[in-house]
Amino acid sequence: MARVLAGDQGSFGTLVERYQDRLVSFLYRMLRDLDTAHDLSQEVFLRVYQALDRFDPQFKFSTWTFRVAHNLGVDELRRRKVRWVPLQRQDAEDESPWERELPSAGPSPYQDLRNEQRGEAIQEAIDTLPGDYRELIVMRHYAELSYEEIAQLKRMPLGTVKNKLFRGRQMLKERLAAYLGD
Numbered sequence: 725m726a727r728v729l730a731g732d733q734g735s736f737g738t739l740v741e742r743y744q745d746r747l748v749s750f751l752y753r754m755l756r757d758l759d760t761a762h763d764l765s766q767e768v769f770l771r772v773y774q775a776l777d778r779f780d781p782q783f784k785f786s787t788w789t790f791r792v793a794h795n796l797g798v799d800e801l802r803r804r805k806v807r808w809v810p811l812q813r814q815d816a817e818d819e820s821p822w823e824r825e826l827p828s829a830g831p832s833p834y835q836d837l838r839n840e841q842r843g844e845a846i847q848e849a850i851d852t853l854p855g856d857y858r859e860l861i862v863m864r865h866y867a868e869l870s871y872e873e874i875a876q877l878k879r880m881p882l883g884t885v886k887n888k889l890f891r892g893r894q895m896l897k898e899r900l901a902a903y904l905g906d
Contacts, residue, residue: 725785746868747789750797790873846900857888859878860885871889
């Protein structure tokens, strides 16, 4: 960020590359819509670039960027009136009957299914958490923000962030105990 502020505009591209995937993941977990997450991540970088003169070097670039992403995500959620949920799952196009299946070194179909079911159960459990706990869990585990970055972003004391994350994880553990215990 210091190079960008010193006039090296090319360094901003490096920052975009570094944070793009994390921002999309964060926004997707918040909005549950991948296309919107991609669109908003571009909007985040546009707004950050336009506001470079207001960047405070005492804060991390990631904290500032995720604050902008958080605000845009909240605005998007406010704009939505009805949450759209697909009733049918979209499957990949049918493969040709002439294609030959080869053994895979990866997980078996059963393991893939089990992992997918666990992932869905975890996401559903996260979705049922109260909003403030859900948001902190997403920031910590999906956006990979540090406790300090979350505290700055949410403008909360560090101890409060740690406490709420602990309680949020406890709620998740209780909700998942029946499913993941088997």
